Amino acid sequence: MTAAGEEARRAEARRRRTDPRPDVVRIAAVGDFHCGVEDVGKYREHFARVNEEADVLLLAGDLTRRGTPPEIRVVLGELADVRIPILAVLGNHDHESGRVEEAKALLRENDRIHLLGSEPFELNEHVGIAGVKGFMGGFGRWTLTAFGEAATKDFVGTTIEEAQTLEFALRRLPTPIRVVLLHYSPTVDTVIGEPETIHAFLGNDRLAEPIDRFGATVVFHGHAHHGTFSGKTAGGVPVFNVSLSLIRQEGVGEMYYLYEIPIPADARREPPATMEPAPATSGAPESA
Ligand SMILES: [Fe+2]
Numbered sequence: 001m002t003a004a005g006e007e008a009r010r011a012e013a014r015r016r017r018t019d020p021r022p023d024v025v026r027i028a029a030v031g032d033f034h035c036g037v038e039d040v041g042k043y044r045e046h047f048a049r050v051n052e053e054a055d056v057l058l059l060a061g062d063l064t065r066r067g068t069p070p071e072i073r074v075v076l077g078e079l080a081d082v083r084i085p086i087l088a089v090l091g092n093h094d095h096e097s098g099r100v101e102e103a104k105a106l107l108r109e110n111d112r113i114h115l116l117g118s119e120p121f122e123l124n125e126h127v128g129i130a131g132v133k134g135f136m137g138g139f140g141r142w143t144l145t146a147f148g149e150a151a152t153k154d155f156v157g158t159t160i161e162e163a164q165t166l167e168f169a170l171r172r173l174p175t176p177i178r179v180v181l182l183h184y185s186p187t188v189d190t191v192i193g194e195p196e197t198i199h200a201f202l203g204n205d206r207l208a209e210p211i212d213r214f215g216a217t218v219v220f221h222g223h224a225h226h227g228t229f230s231g232k233t234a235g236g237v238p239v240f241n242v243s244l245s246l247i248r249q250e251g252v253g254e255m256y257y258l259y260e261i262p263i264p265a266d267a268r269r270e271p272p273a274t275m276e277p278a279p280a281t282s283g284a285p286e287s288a
Pocket residue numbers: 032034062091093222223225288
């Protein structure tokens with residue numbers, strides 16, 4: 001971001017501090033900052049500013065390079081000054097060391113951090129957030145199908161399970177505004193810019209089915225570092241690729257993208273839809 005852009009961003013933040021609008025929810029979202037053990041202090045001041053600029057911080061996965069406990073401790077240090085709720089999903093990099101349960105337990109030591117899955121998060125009576133990591137598989141008519149070898153069926157089944165877990169979480173949210181957080185993309189729109197040969201490894205539009213069915217308000221995801229910043233699902237839900245490198249490349253933020261959602265005066269809660277047992281989620285290590 002240019003110096004002028006940064007000053008404008010700070011001025012807007014100052015305005016918000018003196019004009020807190022209860023009819024707006026302010027979301028900060030970022031993914032793919034890939035902390036390594038040498039990154040102590042690299043993001044701490046940037047993240048501390050979020051307290052004044054947003055009501056909630058969404059982390060779209062790939063918080064670390066390999067998901068090791070020392071890397072997770074670095075992430076906890078970078079987030080130590082954040083005083084607003086932090087909602088997170090993990091990414092493929094956070095699974096790489098095979099210690100994902102240890103990583104989750106460490107992250108939960110910060111009681112502001114909520115890891116999303118079958119359990120959604122209600123920020124307030126108007127706004128809820130549902131999220132899963134998601135998985136790959138491709139888009140449109142070229143989506144991989146569960147046909148042939150058991151390994152292929154397992155691969156496709158992983159995305160289907162992730163989509164079912166997201167559906168379950170969205171079904172449980174009574175809030176009129178439903179925000180979705182993913183690591184993988186639910187639309188080809190926001191992976192365009194990456195080599196076409198790897199699009200199928202960057203997301204799957206099966207993830208968009210519950211998003212469209214439950215009329216989500218907006219989606220944030222990461223993973224496609226060199227994709228496109230904004231797009232839509234087939235059903236027209238806005239989707240933002242908030243990979244840190246892309247946010248900086250587009251000049252839409254320094255550490256996170258800020259997105260405001262107006263809360264309509266007549267916003268009403270809905271009773272949760274009938275619940276069914278949550279499917280188990282799985283997250284095999286992946287490349288990229
Ligand atoms: Fe990443």
